[in-house]
Amino acid sequence: MSENHTALYEEHKKLGASFTDFGGWQMPLKYSSELAEHHAVRKAAGIFDLSHMGEVWVTGPDAAAFLDYALVGKLSAMAVGKAKYSLICNEDGGIIDDLIVYRRPADAEGHNRFLVVPNAGNAKVVAAALALRSAGFEVVVDDVSAGTSLIAVQGPKAEEILLRLVPAARHELVTGLKYYAAVEVPFLVAGAGQELLLARTGYTGEDGFEIFVNNDDAAALWQAIVAIADDGELTPAGLASRDSLRLEAGMPLYGNELSLEGDPFAAGLGPVVALSKEGDFVGKAALAAKKEAGAGSTSGRKLVGLKGLGRRAGRGHYPVLKDGNVVGEVTSGQPSPTLGYPVAMAYVDVEYTEPGTALDIDLRGKTEPFEVVALPFYKRVK
Amino acid sequence: MAKVASELQYSDEHEWVAREAGNIVSIGISAVATDALGDIVYVDLPEVGSAVTAGETCGEVESTKSVSDLYSPVTGEVTEINPDVVEDPALINSDPYGAGWLFKVAAESDGPLLSAQDYASKNGGEL
Numbered sequence: 433m434s435e436n437h438t439a440l441y442e443e444h445k446k447l448g449a450s451f452t453d454f455g456g457w458q459m460p461l462k463y464s465s466e467l468a469e470h471h472a473v474r475k476a477a478g479i480f481d482l483s484h485m486g487e488v489w490v491t492g493p494d495a496a497a498f499l500d501y502a503l504v505g506k507l508s509a510m511a512v513g514k515a516k517y518s519l520i521c522n523e524d525g526g527i528i529d530d531l532i533v534y535r536r537p538a539d540a541e542g543h544n545r546f547l548v549v550p551n552a553g554n555a556k557v558v559a560a561a562l563a564l565r566s567a568g569f570e571v572v573v574d575d576v577s578a579g580t581s582l583i584a585v586q587g588p589k590a591e592e593i594l595l596r597l598v599p600a601a602r603h604e605l606v607t608g609l610k611y612y613a614a615v616e617v618p619f620l621v622a623g624a625g626q627e628l629l630l631a632r633t634g635y636t637g638e639d640g641f642e643i644f645v646n647n648d649d650a651a652a653l654w655q656a657i658v659a660i661a662d663d664g665e666l667t668p669a670g671l672a673s674r675d676s677l678r679l680e681a682g683m684p685l686y687g688n689e690l691s692l693e694g695d696p697f698a699a700g701l702g703p704v705v706a707l708s709k710e711g712d713f714v715g716k717a718a719l720a721a722k723k724e725a726g727a728g729s730t731s732g733r734k735l736v737g738l739k740g741l742g743r744r745a746g747r748g749h750y751p752v753l754k755d756g757n758v759v760g761e762v763t764s765g766q767p768s769p770t771l772g773y774p775v776a777m778a779y780v781d782v783e784y785t786e787p788g789t790a791l792d793i794d795l796r797g798k799t800e801p802f803e804v805v806a807l808p809f810y811k812r813v814k
Numbered sequence: 815m816a817k818v819a820s821e822l823q824y825s826d827e828h829e830w831v832a833r834e835a836g837n838i839v840s841i842g843i844s845a846v847a848t849d850a851l852g853d854i855v856y857v858d859l860p861e862v863g864s865a866v867t868a869g870e871t872c873g874e875v876e877s878t879k880s881v882s883d884l885y886s887p888v889t890g891e892v893t894e895i896n897p898d899v900v901e902d903p904a905l906i907n908s909d910p911y912g913a914g915w916l917f918k919v920a921a922e923s924d925g926p927l928l929s930a931q932d933y934a935s936k937n938g939g940e941l
Binding site for chain 1: 849852
């Protein structure tokens with residue numbers, strides 16, 4: 433049992449959350465019904481505590497070049513104000529973590545600034561790897577995870593709700609914010625204005641936002657968002673619904689779909705790896721070899737989506753079968769609340785990865801029919 | 815805290831037992847269990863006429879997050895199953911001691927059963 437509590441722990445207790453250990457943190461699993469929380473995010477809005485996620489600032493004249501070296505993407509090509517999904521790999525091309533990088537305006541000295549957001553369980557490892565890789569670069573790596581909270585508001589009503597906390601003259605900052613971009617926005621919290629970094633990013637497949645806030649101000653912001661929403665408009669949502677939402681959206685979860693043993697190409701993340709960027713980066717040679725050998729070269733398997741034709745769901749580590757022979761393994765799976773049928777992601781032998789391929793999942797001794805489908809399972813109508 | 819119905823008996827595997835006419839008992843799962851499982855989306859019940867044995871598995875309960883075995887708290891023959899929970903497993907969450915009952919057994923013998931009070935204190939439930 434971990435002892436790490438976010439700054440919002442008391443809020444969750446007041447809301448009657450049941451807690452789970454995740455990445456070393458006591459996090460709300462659900463407040464009432466995870467299905468109700470899931471549907472609320474699809475139909476209206478949900479509010480999530482993501483304060484377990486890491487936040488690492490990378491600042492300095494070499495910040496862009498350093499991230500090009502430390503991560504697999506070409507972060508130097510990203511414009512100020514934008515965000516980018518990327519990976520940090522080891523020399524063997526194994527995935528240490530997936531993360532989002534936000535490019536912020538240069539500081540007063542004109543130094544480039546980037547905010548790197550790794551997963552909770554990997555935050556320390558990522559911060560340490562970045563620090564280690566920064567040797568020879570004029571850059572400062574500052575892990576501010578312990579003092580930083582992150583609140584997500586996700587769903588079709590998210591923008592409307594958050595706008596009520598922003599002065600009308602500044603609404604354009606929010607309404608004009610593009611997907612995978614971030615901006616400092618003055619929020620009115622407890623009668624005072626506060627500039628907070630607002631990102632239009634998320635892990636649910638819906639429109640939505642993530643707000644970075646100091647621990648000391650996190651509870652007041654959470655309360656202000658909850659209070660400004662109308663009845664039934666905003667539902668506190670826990671990690672159970674976060675997981676079912678991201679699975680429907682076909683988004684990988686580190687530890688399930690991504691690992692040190694896996695590789696980005698097998699996971700369908702080839703486009704994230706910028707092999708053609710200038711200069712060397714950590715894992716480049718190994719990743720180039722894997723790309724050359726083809727997706728699935730590491731294990732012979734590739735990540736696919738599986739749609740259940742029956743009622744039963746596949747779960748993590750259940751075997752995937754073709755004519756009774758094991759040809760893969762489920763990484764994530766559960767009944768899809770939105771679609772009404774079971775969905776799963778699984779690594780499957782490359783010859784069985786074409787959409788339409790009929791496969792079975794071994795559900796504790798009983799087989800259940802599934803079909804390979806393209807990811808994501810769910811895409812919102814814009 | 816999860817409610818524990820005071821008039822019922824409970825197994826360690828979180829099934830409840832209600833005495834009906836003669837040796838017929840109805841069986842369901844406690845709110846302690848449904849709270850832990852989360853939203854139930856599928857239930858696999860024993861067939862009417864089949865024999866069940868106290869302490870042995872006789873079905874499965876699947877929630878959004880997990881699959882759990884269903885254990886029979888008594889030994890005997892299944893006389894009836896609840897078709898409503900097969901059709902709408904959410905009933906097990908919304909009314910675990912009422913409309914969410916699972917099956918009935920003509921019981922020959924009981925497995926070890928706890929009083930509501932003992933079950934509640936052992937599992938953090940509320941009478």
